[in-house]
Amino acid sequence: xxxxxxxxxxxFILLLIINKAVLATPVVEIIIKEHLFYxxxxxxxxxxxxxxxxxxxxxxAEEFESFELNREKVIPAGVKGVIFIxxxxxxxxxxxxxxxxxxxxxxxxxx
Amino acid sequence: xxxxxxxxILREVLEAALIISIFLALSQTIQLSKHWLIIGSLxxxxxxxxxAVNIQIISMAWGGIGQEIVNASLHFxxxxxxxxxxxxxxxxxxxxxxxxxxxxxxxxxxxEGSEILIYIDGLISxxxxxxxxLLGGFIGMGIGFSVGVFCYYFIVNLSARRGLKIALFLLxxxxxxxxxxxxxxxxQADIINSQQALWNSSAFISEQSVLGQLLYALxxxxxTPTPIQVYSYLFSLLLMTFLVVxxxxxxxxxxQI
Numbered sequence: 001x002x003x004x005x006x007x008x009x010x011x012f013i014l015l016l017i018i019n020k021a022v023l024a025t026p027v028v029e030i031i032i033k034e035h036l037f038y039x040x041x042x043x044x045x046x047x048x049x050x051x052x053x054x055x056x057x058x059x060x061a062e063e064f065e066s067f068e069l070n071r072e073k074v075i076p077a078g079v080k081g082v083i084f085i086x087x088x089x090x091x092x093x094x095x096x097x098x099x100x101x102x103x104x105x106x107x108x109x110x111x
Numbered sequence: 112x113x114x115x116x117x118x119x120i121l122r123e124v125l126e127a128a129l130i131i132s133i134f135l136a137l138s139q140t141i142q143l144s145k146h147w148l149i150i151g152s153l154x155x156x157x158x159x160x161x162x163a164v165n166i167q168i169i170s171m172a173w174g175g176i177g178q179e180i181v182n183a184s185l186h187f188x189x190x191x192x193x194x195x196x197x198x199x200x201x202x203x204x205x206x207x208x209x210x211x212x213x214x215x216x217x218x219x220x221x222x223e224g225s226e227i228l229i230y231i232d233g234l235i236s237x238x239x240x241x242x243x244x245l246l247g248g249f250i251g252m253g254i255g256f257s258v259g260v261f262c263y264y265f266i267v268n269l270s271a272r273r274g275l276k277i278a279l280f281l282l283x284x285x286x287x288x289x290x291x292x293x294x295x296x297x298x299q300a301d302i303i304n305s306q307q308a309l310w311n312s313s314a315f316i317s318e319q320s321v322l323g324q325l326l327y328a329l330x331x332x333x334x335t336p337t338p339i340q341v342y343s344y345l346f347s348l349l350l351m352t353f354l355v356v357x358x359x360x361x362x363x364x365x366x367q368i
Contacts, residue, residue: 060233067318082175084301
């Protein structure tokens with residue numbers, strides 16, 4: 001009796017862990033280097049929340065901005081900034097670096 | 112690069128200039144001393160420098176969402192400040208009113224000023240950028256300042272009652288825009304669970320257009336708002352309108368006595 005209840009408990013915990021792993025928000029890393037985004041085309045699943053980790057490797061701050069995504073955030077030099085986006089309907093969502101808009105351009109593609 | 116600097120600086124200055132000019136006009140209308148401008152600006156300048164200097168630490172705090180938490184708090188405190196101002200406006204307690212305005216100005220300065228400092232500090236380290244960024248910054252500041260001056264004289268030149276009404280109305284819009292910003296930042300940081308946008312009006316008024324930018328500064332315009340943003344906006348709009356109407360009717364009663 002005791003063993004079954006304990007194994008049931010363990011089973012439940014295991015299920016929670018698996019669930020958590022499966023349902024965890026996908027993470028996408030983008031690097032800013034010499035005022036360019038790498039990669040500049042980012043594919044993400046549609047209708048899913050995604051965590052963008054933007055790593056600015058330049059010595060100057062950059063501002064990640066996207067009117068289509070409704071996102072705006074300063075990424076200081078050498079910092080990894082986190083921005084959550086979505087769930088987004090399938091489509092293309094351009095983004096740019098507001099401080100260096102001539103070079104820092106990219107696109108999120110939700111599929 | 113020049114145009115880009117103008118736009119970036121203008122956007123930040125515009126938000127602060129609008130709120131300052133409205134408070135200045137209101138002070139003029141009710142003959143309140145404008146000392147708060149000096150205290151608020153000084154505190155705000157200190158706040159902006161502190162924020163800009165510590166931006167790396169703040170950005171990495173709370174697992175990378177420190178900026179959102181700090182900015183949302185600044186916006187929310189500013190919103191509370193405006194609410195308190197409207198409630199206190201009924202009374203003649205000028206000392207409290209002045210302090211509240213000074214706090215609102217300091218909060219706005221901290222938020223907008225820190226972004227300007229981060230931008231200029233980063234770009235002037237690149238020799239090729241130095242002069243366009245500084246020149247663009249001055250032009251942007253000049254335009255933003257002019258809009259503020261225009262707004263001030265526009266309100267002050269109306270009859271006292273009408274000016275009061277319009278100034279309070281503009282304050283309501285600005286404060287609701289702040290609440291919109293708070294929800295936006297909490298969504299971005301995943302503190303509030305995000306949803307799909309309720310509508311998309313970008314074909315009608317693009318956020319990138321001049322009108323879109325102006326509306327953004329004034330009412331926090333978003334082309335693709337999520338349901339929670341729309342509801343919180345409407346809630347704060349109702350609350351603020353209720354408070355303003357109450358204040359206005361109170362002032363009217365007092366005038367009649």
